Amino acid sequence: xxxxxxxxxxxxxxxxxxxxxxxxxxxxxxxxxxxxxxxxxxxxxxxxxxxxxxxxxxxxxxxxxxxxxxxxxxxxxxxxxxxxxxxxxxxxxxxxxxxxxxxxxxxxxxxxxxxxxxxxxxxxxxxxxxxxxxxxxxxxxxxxxxxxxxxxxxxxxxxxxxxxxxxxxxxxxxxxxxxxxxxxxxxxxxxxxxxxxxxxxxxxxxxxxxxxxxxxxxxxxxxxxxxxxxxxxxxxxxxxxxxxxxxxxxxxxxxxxxxxxxxxxxxxxxxxxxxxxxxxxxxxxxxxxxxxxxxx
Amino acid sequence: xxxxxxxxxxxxxxxxxxxxxxxxxxxxxxxxxxxxxxxxxxxxxxxxxxxxxxxxxxxxxxxxxxxxxxxxxxxxxxxxxxxxxxxxxxxxxxxxxxxxxxxxxxxxxxxxxxxxxx
Numbered sequence: 001x002x003x004x005x006x007x008x009x010x011x012x013x014x015x016x017x018x019x020x021x022x023x024x025x026x027x028x029x030x031x032x033x034x035x036x037x038x039x040x041x042x043x044x045x046x047x048x049x050x051x052x053x054x055x056x057x058x059x060x061x062x063x064x065x066x067x068x069x070x071x072x073x074x075x076x077x078x079x080x081x082x083x084x085x086x087x088x089x090x091x092x093x094x095x096x097x098x099x100x101x102x103x104x105x106x107x108x109x110x111x112x113x114x115x116x117x118x119x120x121x122x123x124x125x126x127x128x129x130x131x132x133x134x135x136x137x138x139x140x141x142x143x144x145x146x147x148x149x150x151x152x153x154x155x156x157x158x159x160x161x162x163x164x165x166x167x168x169x170x171x172x173x174x175x176x177x178x179x180x181x182x183x184x185x186x187x188x189x190x191x192x193x194x195x196x197x198x199x200x201x202x203x204x205x206x207x208x209x210x211x212x213x214x215x216x217x218x219x220x221x222x223x224x225x226x227x228x229x230x231x232x233x234x235x236x237x238x239x240x241x242x243x244x245x246x247x248x249x250x251x252x253x254x255x256x257x258x259x260x261x262x263x264x265x266x267x268x269x270x271x272x273x274x275x276x277x278x279x280x281x282x283x284x285x286x287x288x289x290x291x292x293x294x295x296x
Numbered sequence: 297x298x299x300x301x302x303x304x305x306x307x308x309x310x311x312x313x314x315x316x317x318x319x320x321x322x323x324x325x326x327x328x329x330x331x332x333x334x335x336x337x338x339x340x341x342x343x344x345x346x347x348x349x350x351x352x353x354x355x356x357x358x359x360x361x362x363x364x365x366x367x368x369x370x371x372x373x374x375x376x377x378x379x380x381x382x383x384x385x386x387x388x389x390x391x392x393x394x395x396x397x398x399x400x401x402x403x404x405x406x407x408x409x410x411x412x413x414x
Contacts, residue, residue, distance in 0.1 A: 216303075276301040
């Protein structure tokens with residue numbers, strides 16, 4: 001596999017606040033990657049750096065072997081759809097699509113038009129008068145119809161309802177199958193997209209705390225529930241990511257259980273279930289930002 | 297796929313095995329392509345590929361170059377043997393655990409089974 005994006009020890013600080021902290025990662029050609037993390041974790045900053053919209057404080061970014069900053073050869077192969085894009089005052093969707101057609105070499109106009117219909121984006125209304133969900137849909141249309149070899153979508157569904165989001169996931173997958181490319185999707189709706197992702201990066205407080213193949217991650221942790229005493233006995237020696245107690249009942253998320261361990265615990269009368277990706281990631285995020293709960 | 301958190305490729309491989317056992321896919325017939333499986337189950341095609349590769353490694357499926365994936369002759373019987381071996385661990389043991397919890401004796405379970413016809 002060819003690496004298309006390589007980030008090495010990348011840090012971005014704004015007046016003393018570190019948004020991205022010593023991040024290193026590699027993204028290979030043709031795959032759907034998830035950049036997961038809570039609001040304010042550093043997802044957008046990292047994507048902006050990769051897309052050359054921001055300058056790194058220290059560290060290196062290479063996209064197709066070169067720095068993306070002011071590099072038209074690199075940027076011609078990249079579509080970066082930010083969570084809130086601004087369009088000219090008097091633009092309607094038609095103007096946006098015409099501009100995108102000029103910007104992206106692989107632009108598929110027929111596909112773009114079909115997406116406008118599918119997401120029911122009003123063609124006669126000014127883009128700045130669209131609802132939040134419709135505006136997000138404009139970003140999705142541009143991001144997908146660009147068919148750019150590197151497509152970066154930063155929380156592209158803000159304001160979309162559940163039906164529109166489902167459309168988006170289905171269209172993304174179908175179009176990826178027809179036109180494989182490198183897609184990086186940032187999201188905090190982990191459960192909704194987990195099945196689409198081949199690889200996940202979890203970012204927390206500017207640092208990458210998890211970098212793994214999604215399928216390897218599944219089944220790597222288990223939720224174990226039973227009486228406090230028996231759970232404590234059973235999980236001694238395993239890494240505990242999360243633990244909750246109610247009365248004499250205890251539930252833990254434990255990492256590194258093998259199939260035979262699970263069978264042994266079950267015959268000891270404990271309930272053992274594989275942790276979902278979302279449970280696994282939430283417990284890892286909690287562990288790293290111990291006791292700090294911020295409401296975004 | 298189900299919400300259990302188990303690796304999806306294992307769930308998909310098992311589902312295809314069950315479809316072969318129940319004759320939904322007969323021996324020497326073609327199974328859906330990677331892309332069809334990915335689209336239907338809304339999963340990453342790499343995950344579907346992993347499931348198919350496992351079934352090819354197990355000699356359950358074989359590849360006809362340029363045409364697609366087919367069920368091997370003899371695959372059904374081999375899968376029945378394989379699933380029978382897992383029957384005790386997956387079905388009998390949980391039954392025993394639950395019975396023990398409720399104080400149901402093995403004689404009582406045998407009586408219950410005696411009333412079922414299968």
